[in-house]
Each structure stands twice: as structure tokens, then as C-alpha cells.
Amino acid sequence: MKLYWSSTSPFVRKVVVSAHELGLSDRLETIQTRVAPSKPDPALLPYNPLGQLPTLVLDDGTVLYDSLVIIEYLDHLAGGAKLIPSSPERRIEELRLHALCNGFLDLLVQWRIESLKDTKQIALINAFNLKASKIWTNLEATVEGLAQQPFGLSSITLAIVAEYADFRFPKLGWREKYPALSNWHQSIQTRPSLASTRFFDSSKPQ
Amino acid sequence: MKLYWSSTSPFVRKVVVSAHELGLSDRLETIQTRVAPSKPDPALLPYNPLGQLPTLVLDDGTVLYDSLVIIEYLDHLAGGAKLIPSSPERRIEELRLHALCNGFLDLLVQWRIESLKDTKQIALINAFNLKASKIWTNLEATVEGLAQQPFGLSSITLAIVAEYADFRFPKLGWREKYPALSNWHQSIQTRPSLASTRFFDSSKPQ
Numbered sequence: 164m165k166l167y168w169s170s171t172s173p174f175v176r177k178v179v180v181s182a183h184e185l186g187l188s189d190r191l192e193t194i195q196t197r198v199a200p201s202k203p204d205p206a207l208l209p210y211n212p213l214g215q216l217p218t219l220v221l222d223d224g225t226v227l228y229d230s231l232v233i234i235e236y237l238d239h240l241a242g243g244a245k246l247i248p249s250s251p252e253r254r255i256e257e258l259r260l261h262a263l264c265n266g267f268l269d270l271l272v273q274w275r276i277e278s279l280k281d282t283k284q285i286a287l288i289n290a291f292n293l294k295a296s297k298i299w300t301n302l303e304a305t306v307e308g309l310a311q312q313p314f315g316l317s318s319i320t321l322a323i324v325a326e327y328a329d330f331r332f333p334k335l336g337w338r339e340k341y342p343a344l345s346n347w348h349q350s351i352q353t354r355p356s357l358a359s360t361r362f363f364d365s366s367k368p369q
Numbered sequence: 370m371k372l373y374w375s376s377t378s379p380f381v382r383k384v385v386v387s388a389h390e391l392g393l394s395d396r397l398e399t400i401q402t403r404v405a406p407s408k409p410d411p412a413l414l415p416y417n418p419l420g421q422l423p424t425l426v427l428d429d430g431t432v433l434y435d436s437l438v439i440i441e442y443l444d445h446l447a448g449g450a451k452l453i454p455s456s457p458e459r460r461i462e463e464l465r466l467h468a469l470c471n472g473f474l475d476l477l478v479q480w481r482i483e484s485l486k487d488t489k490q491i492a493l494i495n496a497f498n499l500k501a502s503k504i505w506t507n508l509e510a511t512v513e514g515l516a517q518q519p520f521g522l523s524s525i526t527l528a529i530v531a532e533y534a535d536f537r538f539p540k541l542g543w544r545e546k547y548p549a550l551s552n553w554h555q556s557i558q559t560r561p562s563l564a565s566t567r568f569f570d571s572s573k574p575q
Binding site (some may be wrong): 254290297 | 418421441449464465468496499504506507
């Protein structure tokens with residue numbers, strides 16, 4: 164299976180961490196891809212006309228996206244209900260928490276794009292700040308329950324929120340403000356699926 | 370159930386059309402809500418810290434988002450596998466096509482936001498144009514197969530793509546360029562779920 168991949172995309176990393184957790188990572192061949200909202204990759208568009216990462220091309224030519232669809236496919240491939248519960252009630256709650264964490268990743272990516280512009284929209288950055296504080300507070304109250312659950316889709320996405328915030332917003336200081344979240348992340352960060360897939364910026368010297 | 374709602378949101382409309390198709394629309398109480406990227410609604414944030422529509426609050430206080438999670442919940446409430454197939458292979462294909470149509474809605478919403486700005490990013494608008502032509506072409510080739518399927522999640526989302534394009538991009542002229550899509554939409558547009566939930570701009574006189 165070929166995965167259109169980038170070392171800085173939190174959505175790609177969800178897939179790679181999931182594949183590790185499912186024991187499928189050696190089946191993924193990664194294709195380094197660089198996309199930005201204004202710069203689609205012409206090599207990716209024939210597979211995914213949205214021009215987005217991650218995109219997975221199966222050996223039979225079937226193309227899958229977005230990250231949630233790919234993870235659901237990999238979970239099925241590994242026997243099912245490993246990362247996403249099968250009972251409807253627990254499944255809906257897992258997908259709701261995933262939607263919160265994934266929406267937070269979307270917000271952080273948009274925030275970063277806005278913050279790199281010469282002319283920033285102050286009202287938009289204020290809205291990102293307000294929503295981020297509401298989301299962190301919600302997650303801080305949720306994480307104790309999460310620690311009792313298997314390390315599945317929503318835990319993976321929350322771990323990536325924490326590491327993406329560290330990677331792209333090192334001055335945010337979230338760990339001091341949200342100690343339960345920080346402690347939870349400390350307790351799971353040595354998992355091989357996370358430790359072997361850290362974010363890095365390939366455009367900078369390592 | 371209370372649905373945080375707007376007459377112009379394609380993501381809200383996915384939920385409302387799905388509820389109609391499932392015979393659940395009379396269980397939804399809609400709460401008119403106005404959100405923009407720079408203007409979160411303070412009344413919505415306690416329920417959904419992402420500040421996004423749609424958000425569903427169940428009678429027991431459980432809060433659900435995003436649109437896909439809400440639709441999966443409503444489908445379960447109606448007995449299951451009505452709008453999203455249950456067999457893994459067909460389910461993954463349905464979710465992949467939903468991801469394409471839903472990603473197109475995201476693109477169209479962002480395109481509209483950019484087009485309303487005083488200072489537009491030309492490279493970004495060019496990228497929207499390029500991706501949109503690739504997506505339309507992909508959908509034009511897909512729609513014949515879709516017409517053979519039950520009217521489910523991906524059909525609903527594609528119908529909303531067509532009507533959102535007509536609503537917000539009337540000069541795009543997509544119907545002339547993509548006749549199979551236009552014919553498919555003509556064939557399904559009289560469904561009560563669509564006919565009774567059309568987009569309208571409540572800020573303009575009707």
C-alpha cells in the first residue's frame with residue numbers, strides 16, 4: 164500500500180501511528196509529498212482531487228482518504244474493532260471525541276498558516292485563541308476517563324494534538340495550564356507508535 | 370433533540386436531509402445560529418468548543434458533532450445501515466465518496482470566504498479552481514454508478530454539493546460542463562428531504 168505522506172502533517176501521522184498500533188506499519192510504503200493550500204501537488208491530484216494528505220493507494224488501485232476512512236480500513240484489515248469500538252454507543256462516543264481532537268488539529272493547522280502571513284487577520288487569530296482555550300479545557304476534563312480506555316482512535320488523535328502543539332506552537336505553554344493532559348501525554352509518549360513517528364521539519368537541518 | 374442550525378450551512382443540511390430520509394425530522398428542534406471563522410457564537414461554545422455547525426444536543430444532554438457523527442447516530446436511531454452500509458467493503462467505499470463530497474463542500478465554503486475578502490489571495494483561488502475542476506471530473510465519472518445505489522450518505526452529500534454550488538456560485542456554470550451530474554441531480558431534486566430543506570439566505574429579503 165502506498166501512503167502519500169509528509170513528516171509535518173498531523174493527519175498523516177494519525178494514519179502512521181494507527182498502522183503501528185495495528186501491526187501494519189511494514190505494509191505501508193510512504194511517498195514524500197509536500198502540499199499547501201495554494202500549492203497542490205500535481206502528482207497527488209489524479210489519486211485525490213482534493214489534493215490532501217494522507218491519501219492511501221491500495222495494491223489493487225483503490226484509493227482511500229481522508230485519515231478517518233484510511234484508519235477505519237486499516238482497523239478492518241487488522242481484524243476490526245481494534246481502534247474503533249464496534250458497539251454503536253461506544254463507537255459514537257469514540258467518533259465524537261475524535262471529531263473534537265481532529266477539529267482541533269484543523270484549527271491549529273489553520274492558525275499556523277494565518278500566523279505565517281505578512282498581513283494577519285487579528286479577529287481570526289483571536290477566534291482561534293478563544294476556541295483553543297475552550298477545547299483545551301474540555302479535553303483537560305475528559306482525559307482522566309480516556310486513560311481508562313484502550314489506546315484507540317481518539318487517544319491517538321489527542322496524543323498527536325499534544326505533540327503538534329509542542330512542534331508548531333512551542334510558546335503556547337499548554338502543559339502548565341492543563342496538567343492532567345500533560346501528565347496523560349507523558350504517560351503514553353514512549354509507546355513505539357508515537358516514539359518512532361515524531362514530527363520533524365524536513366526543510367530544516369536536523 | 371436540539372440541532373444548532375443555519376439555513377446556509379451545507380454541513381447542517383446534510384444532517385437535516387438525513388433526518389428526513391430516516392423519518393426523524395420531527396424529532397429535531399432547530400436553534401438558529403450564526404457562526405463565521407472570526408465570529409464564534411458564545412451560546413454554542415459550551416456545547417461544542419470548536420464553535421462549529423451542526424451540533425446536536427440529545428435529550429439526556431449528550432452532545433454530538435461533526436455532521437458525520439450525527440448522521441451515524443441518527444442512522445443507528447432509525448435501526449442502522451439505512452444511510453451507511455454495514456458491510457465493511459461497501460461502508461469504506463461509501464465513506465470515501467462522502468469524504469470527497471464533504472471535502473468539496475469544505476473547499477467551496479473556504480472559496481466563498483476568500484472571494485468575499487477585500488484582498489484576495491490569487492494563488493489560493495487558483496488552487497480552488499484547479500481542485501474543483503478535478504473533483505467535478507471525478508464526480509462526473511462516478512455519478513452513473515451512484516444512481517444505481519440507495520440514496521444514502523454519499524448521495525445526500527453530493528446532492529448538497531450541487532445545490533450549494535447553485536446557491537453560492539451561480540456563475541460557475543457547472544451544469545453545462547458536467548451533464549451526467551446535472552442530470553442525476555435533476556432526477557433526485559424532487560425528493561421531499563431535499564425539496565423541503567433548500568438553502569436560503571435569511572439575511573436577505575425572500
